[in-house]
Amino acid sequence: MADPAAELFNYLTVGGILFALGLIGFLVRRNMIVMFLCAEMMLQGISISLVAWGKYHANWGGQMLVIFILTVAACEAAIALALVLMLFHRSGKLDIAFWQEMREDGQPAYVDREIPEEREEDKVWPTLTPAGRLPSRDPEIDLHRSRV
Amino acid sequence: MTLMLSANPLWAAIPWNDLIGSPLAWGVVAGAISLLLLIPGSSQRARTPGLGFAAAALILLGLGMGRADSLGAQLSFWVLAALTVGSAGAAIAMRSAVYSAIWFAVSLLGTGGLFCLQNAQFLGVATVVVYAGAIVVTFLFVVMLAQPEGHDAYDRISWGPLAKPVIVGSAAVLLGLVLGTVGPALGVLGAKATAKATAKATVKTAPETAETPSDSAAKSKAESGAKAGVKTVVTESPSTKGDETAAGAAVTEPSLPNRSAIDTIDGRGHMARLGSVLFSRHLLAVELGGTLLLAALVGAVAIVIQGRDERAKQPAGAGEERDNG
Known part of the structure; x- marks a missing residue:
């Protein structure tokens, strides 16, 4: 780009937008998995800004910090997923609002007022179209493999 | 209130008139409106205008950004930035957690491309491999294990009518304040930017060596390449500074092979x-990262094992809890 400062500002804008989107998603969404995805999105915004600063100053520092951000994000994802699975086994759902049961005595509970209708396209999983022909099944193997 | 704010130097540094005229500010506003219409908790009819506002936000943000020299560089930045931001918005707007994760992976591909555009090829590949891979x-594994039906009521709502x-x-507002303070500080947004643009337009015909003195950014790139050489010169000439400071500098900055060649990115x-x-230079940090x-x-293993013990101890209680949920 012609002006290094203008280029830096472009990347800072993209990084800032990613951070803001992750912040909104973390605070608005109630699925714990999506909340952690949004936390990772905030880290991505910071990473873009750091790499842009490193390019601007012609310095390795930004990229080094991003490498360690990757490390910390991997650790965070491992522990967060273990915690989410624990919480899921206790509550049976991924809703973060379930854990308002840990509130103090006497505090009013948050109750959902209305739940909007579900759209048809949200009811199905993303699927792959089957390809090739169906393999022949051995009844003896089917006996051993009851749940596949 | 306004008096207090105007006394704040940060507040005074923001060029409000230029910000209102800038497409960036309107892009942020349009993006906020589109998110309000698209994020879970809104009605289904708001989908079409929400998508329209999102497209308008992307176009306005693209218009507000700086121009590149060549069409190819500009197009690649625009496409990658639009891919990153658009799919990140889709990730937080999707009603199904699986689609959110997939859109987040697409956003990561765009981020990897942006890294590659900035001489960070290793990070671009590592981001795609580590994050998306x-x-x-x-x-996705956890979503498919925990939410086998793929959709639930809490994915379609948020916290009450006021929270969103x-x-x-x-x-x-946070994003606007950051952009409005960083832009003028870099000389990109505001009165300085327009002055610079006109100066550049006049200078353009002149040879490249004729830099504007205020353009310190372009110089810093050239300087940092020579910085390492300057430092070694300073440590080798104790007459300019005391012996102790020179020795201290030599201790704190260990000599690396061919340092000036390493330092340019x-x-x-x-x-x-x-x-x-x-x-x-970062060996200790690498070891700490490994630890x-x-x-x-x-x-993570300890958390999972502990939960298994508790569930094995009181299977009845755990079953009741799950029935309640």
Whole structure:
């Protein structure tokens, strides 16, 4: 780009937008998995800004910090997923609002007022179209493999 | 209130008139409106205008950004930035957690491309491999294990009617304040930018050596390449500074082989130079990062094992809890 400062500002804008989107998603969404995805999105915004600063100053520092951000994000994802699975086994759902049961005595509970209708396209999983022909099944193997 | 704010130097530094005229500000506003219409908790009819506002936000943000020299560089930045931001918005707007994770992976591909545009090829590839290849896939595993029907009521709602506008509005204001303070400080947004643009237009015909004196950014790139050489000169000439400071400088900055060649981030041998900086100057941090990974691994296993013990001890209680949920 012609002006290094203008280029830096472009990347800072993209990084800032990613951070803001992750912040909104973390605070608005109630699925714990999506909340952690949004936390990772905030880290991505910071990473873009750091790499842009490193390019601007012609310095390795930004990229080094991003490498360690990757490390910390991997650790965070491992522990967060273990915690989410624990919480899921206790509550049976991924809703973060379930854990308002840990509130103090006497505090009013948050109750959902209305739940909007579900759209048809949200009811199905993303699927792959089957390809090739169906393999022949051995009844003896089917006996051993009851749940596949 | 306004008096207090105008006394604040940060507040005074923002060029409000230029910000209102800038497409960036209107892009942020349009993006906030589109998020309000698209994020879970809104009605289904708001989908079409929400998508329209999102497209308008992307176009306005693209118009507000700086121009590149060549059409190819500009097009690649625009496409990658639009891919990153658009799919990140889709990730937080999707009603199904699986689609959110997939859109987040697409956003990561765009981020990797942006890294590659900035002489960070290793990070671009590592982001795609580590995030999209490992972390998002693990997230998908957990979603498919935990939510086998793929959709639930809590994915379609958010926290009450007031929470969403407040959160989106404050995030938009935060972003606007950051852009409005960083832009003028860099001389990109505001009166300085227009002056610079006109100066550049006149200087354009002149040879490249005729730099504007205020353009310190272009110079810093050239300087930092020579910085290492200057430092070694300083340490070798004790007459300018005392012997002790020279010795201190020599101790704090260990001599690295061919340091001036290592320090520049663009050019050939990207991976080799990145590796030599990572394993010489940041060796302790690499070891600490490895220790952190080990601790996280042990911690995750410990969390899961502890939960299994508790569930094995009181199976009846756990079953009741799940029935309640």
